[in-house]
Amino acid sequence: RLYSNYYARSCPNVESIVRDAVVNKQLSAQTTAAGTLRLFFHDCFVGGCDASVLVSSSRFLRAERDADINLSLPGDAFDAVVRAKTNLELACPATVSCADVLALATRDLLTMLGGPFYRVRLGRRDSLSSSVASVADNLPLPNMSVPQLIKHFQDKGFRVREMVALTGAHTVGFSHCKEFASRIYNYNNGGPTSFDPSMNPRLAQGLQSACRNHDKDPTISAFNDIMTPSKFDNMYFKNLERGLGLLASDQALMADPRTAALVREYAANETAFFNDFVLAMQKLSEYGVKTGSQGEVRRRCDVFNNFSL
Ligand code: HEM
Ligand SMILES: [Ca+2]
Numbered sequence: 585r586l587y588s589n590y591y592a593r594s595c596p597n598v599e600s601i602v603r604d605a606v607v608n609k610q611l612s613a614q615t616t617a618a619g620t621l622r623l624f625f626h627d628c629f630v631g632g633c634d635a636s637v638l639v640s641s642s643r644f645l646r647a648e649r650d651a652d653i654n655l656s657l658p659g660d661a662f663d664a665v666v667r668a669k670t671n672l673e674l675a676c677p678a679t680v681s682c683a684d685v686l687a688l689a690t691r692d693l694l695t696m697l698g699g700p701f702y703r704v705r706l707g708r709r710d711s712l713s714s715s716v717a718s719v720a721d722n723l724p725l726p727n728m729s730v731p732q733l734i735k736h737f738q739d740k741g742f743r744v745r746e747m748v749a750l751t752g753a754h755t756v757g758f759s760h761c762k763e764f765a766s767r768i769y770n771y772n773n774g775g776p777t778s779f780d781p782s783m784n785p786r787l788a789q790g791l792q793s794a795c796r797n798h799d800k801d802p803t804i805s806a807f808n809d810i811m812t813p814s815k816f817d818n819m820y821f822k823n824l825e826r827g828l829g830l831l832a833s834d835q836a837l838m839a840d841p842r843t844a845a846l847v848r849e850y851a852a853n854e855t856a857f858f859n860d861f862v863l864a865m866q867k868l869s870e871y872g873v874k875t876g877s878q879g880e881v882r883r884r885c886d887v888f889n890n891f892s893l
């Protein structure tokens with residue numbers, strides 16, 4: 585249903601056009617890459633990789649991107665897709681879907697951070713719908729237990745190994761304080777400075793200080809991987825072995841023998857992580873994709889083609 589040479593005749597330069605646009609975007613705004621990776625995950629897990637997350641709300645609909653969990657997706661990530669799509673509309677109008685652009689952009693940005701390269705097959709169609717309600721229970725939350733996380737991914741056809749490899753994406757990017765505040769303040773009602781004992785005490789103290797004003801300033805955030813925050817590597821897993829995971833769902837991977845074994849494997853062997861990550865990303869990239877009349881090639885990624893004012 586997807587093909588590596590899908591646009592060979594209709595838009596032969598699609599890959600280099602996307603690459604040029606997103607490389608430039610990343611050079612001017614460094615938060616683009618991690619933001620785009622998360623944007624892609626949030627698109628794929630809600631109704632498949634169909635650019636449903638890119639649609640903007642209008643008088644007639646409250647779109648997916650306005651769901652609470654998507655409000656923290658950075659504008660720079662959306663902008664990376666818009667820039668690539670704009671250039672594509674000049675080179676080959678109404679040909680390349682936004683879902684394909686997002687899949688390619690994510691791959692290219694990952695490699696810019698030092699992550700592994702992989703082939704992305706093409707031919708996805710863009711969704712004909714997008715709604716806040718569709719997000720519902722489709723995305724994992726940081727307060728989920730490992731059994732809950734495993735079930736969440738398993739329901740979508742992803743094994744434990746694939747889940748742990750994909751979560752290695754938290755080797756880049758950042759999280760807002762509210763996502764981990766319950767781990768560092770008044771943990772289990774133990775007093776204002778009591779923190780989750782599975783967190784390294786020095787990290788906990790550093791975060792307590794960094795986040796102290798987060799109620800007033802909700803934009804305060806911390807790196808997911810405090811050691812190499814903008815490098816795609818296996819440091820995330822090494823951190824977990826030392827209690828340096830940021831989100832509860834990150835550190836929890838050490839608490840369950842099924843996931844802890846994989847964390848140790850990836851911490852010891854970056855090649856094993858990269859190999860598994862590539863396979864899992866390719867699988868994620870093809871999750872629930874629409875082809876043919878199931879969707880359309882949007883001319884603008886934020887509006888359906890039939891939308892008229
Ligand atoms: C295991 C389940 C997961 C949970 C509970 C989770 C949760 C979160 C949360 C709460 C944030 C912070 C967002 C913010 O405050 O702005 C975050 C960030 C991030 N997540 Fe996940 N995530 C999970 C899996 C994944 C997967 C599978 C990927 C990609 C393959 C991913 C990629 C990212 C990236 C790249 C960021 C950083 C975003 C940025 O810097 O803007 N996550 N995640
Ligand atoms: Ca989607």
Ligand SMILES: [Ca+2]
Nearest residue numbers: 755809812815
């Ligand atoms: Ca890293």
